[in-house]
Amino acid sequence: MSGSESEEKNERMQRLSAVRPRLVSFARLQLRDLAQAEDAVQEALAAAIEKDESFSGRSGYETWVFGILKYKILDALRAQRRDGRWQPLEHELDEDAIDRLFQQNGRWQEEAKPASWGDPEAAFLNERFWQVFDTCMIALPDNIARVFSMRELMGLTTEEICREAGIKENNCWVILHRARLRLRACIERGWLSEEN
Amino acid sequence: MFKMMMCKEATRLMSKRLDAPLSFQEKLSLKLHLAMCDACTECNKQFTLLHEVGHRFEVFVSDTPDNGGGAHNE
Ligand SMILES: [Zn+2]
Numbered sequence: 001m002s003g004s005e006s007e008e009k010n011e012r013m014q015r016l017s018a019v020r021p022r023l024v025s026f027a028r029l030q031l032r033d034l035a036q037a038e039d040a041v042q043e044a045l046a047a048a049i050e051k052d053e054s055f056s057g058r059s060g061y062e063t064w065v066f067g068i069l070k071y072k073i074l075d076a077l078r079a080q081r082r083d084g085r086w087q088p089l090e091h092e093l094d095e096d097a098i099d100r101l102f103q104q105n106g107r108w109q110e111e112a113k114p115a116s117w118g119d120p121e122a123a124f125l126n127e128r129f130w131q132v133f134d135t136c137m138i139a140l141p142d143n144i145a146r147v148f149s150m151r152e153l154m155g156l157t158t159e160e161i162c163r164e165a166g167i168k169e170n171n172c173w174v175i176l177h178r179a180r181l182r183l184r185a186c187i188e189r190g191w192l193s194e195e196n
Numbered sequence: 197m198f199k200m201m202m203c204k205e206a207t208r209l210m211s212k213r214l215d216a217p218l219s220f221q222e223k224l225s226l227k228l229h230l231a232m233c234d235a236c237t238e239c240n241k242q243f244t245l246l247h248e249v250g251h252r253f254e255v256f257v258s259d260t261p262d263n264g265g266g267a268h269n270e
Contacts, residue, residue, distance in 0.1 A: 019257060019258070022256070022257040023257060026253060026257060062254075062257060062258035063254060063258060066254050066257065066258070098204070101204075102202075102203060102204040105202060106202025106203055106204040106205060107202055107203050107204075108203045108235050108236075113235040114235050114236075114238040114239040114242060115238060116238055116241075117238075117241070117242060117245070120241070120245045120248075123245070124248075124252045124255075124256070130253075130256060133249065151215065152246060152247060152249055152250050153249070153250040153253065154250065155250055157215075158215045158216065169216075172215075173211070173212050173215055173216070176211055176214075176215060177207065177208050177211040177212070180207075180211050180243050180246055181207060181211075183246060184239065184242040184243065184246065187242075188242075
C-alpha cells in the first residue's frame with residue numbers, strides 16, 4: 001500500500017468514527033433497542049473496514065457504509081422476529097387512534113387540522129427537526145414504527161414488508177396510513193411549538 | 197350523485213399513493229378533494245416529506261461536521 005493510499009484509509013476510519021453516533025440513532029429507530037442498534041452498527045463498521053478495498057472513490061463513502069448497515073439492520077430485524085420479539089400487528093388495526101382525529105362526517109377535528117410546516121428544505125437541514133422526528137418515532141408503538149421504518153427508512157416495498165412481517169399488503173397500507181397520521185401530528189406539535 | 201370524499205378517506209389515499217399506484221377514480225377523487233381542502237393539502241405535503249425522510253436521513257448522516265459538509269449539494 002502506498003503512503004497516500006494508507007492516508008486515505010486513515011481518513012476513512014476517521015469518517016467512520018465521526019458518523020457512528022448518527023448510524024446508531026438510525027439503527028435504533030428501527031430496532032427499538034439501543035444495545036441491538038449498537039451491535040448492528042458495530043458489525044457494519046467492522047464489515048466496512050474489512051471490505052475497505054472494495055470501496056472505490058472518495059465521495060459516497062458514508063452512503064456505502066449506510067448500505068452495509070441496512071443489511072445488518074434487516075438481519076437484526078429478522079432475528080427479532082424469529083425470537084418472538086414482534087408483537088402481533090393485528091392489535092394496531094383498531095380505528096380508535098385515527099377516529100379521534102376526525103369528526104363523524106370524516107372531516108378533520110378542528111384541533112387536529114394539519115398546519116403548514118414551512119419550508120421542508122429548511123426542516124431537513126435543521127438538527128432540531130431530526131430530534132423531533134427521533135422523539136416521535138420512539139413514541140410510536142414498536143410494531144407500527146417497524147413497518148414505517150422498513151418502508152420509509154429502509155426503502156422496502158410494501159410487498160417486501162408483507163413477507164418480512166407476515167402480514168397482508170392491505171394491512172400494511174392500513175398500518176402505514178396510521179403511522180403517517182400519528183407521526184405528522186407528533187412532529188407538528190414538536191416542530192411548530194418551539195419554532196415560533 | 198357524486199359523493200364528495202371526506203378528509204379521512206383523502207388521507208388514506210394520500211398515504212396509499214406513496215406505496216402503490218392509485219386507480220384513475222382514486223386519483224381523481226383525491227385531486228378534487230385537495231383542490232378544496234387546505235388542511236388535507238398540508239397533510240399531503242407532510243406525508244410526502246415523511247416519504248423522503250429515509251433519503252434525507254442518509255444525507256444528514258453523511259454530512260457530519262468533519263467530512264467537508266458537501267453532502268447538501270447533491
Ligand atoms: Zn380534507
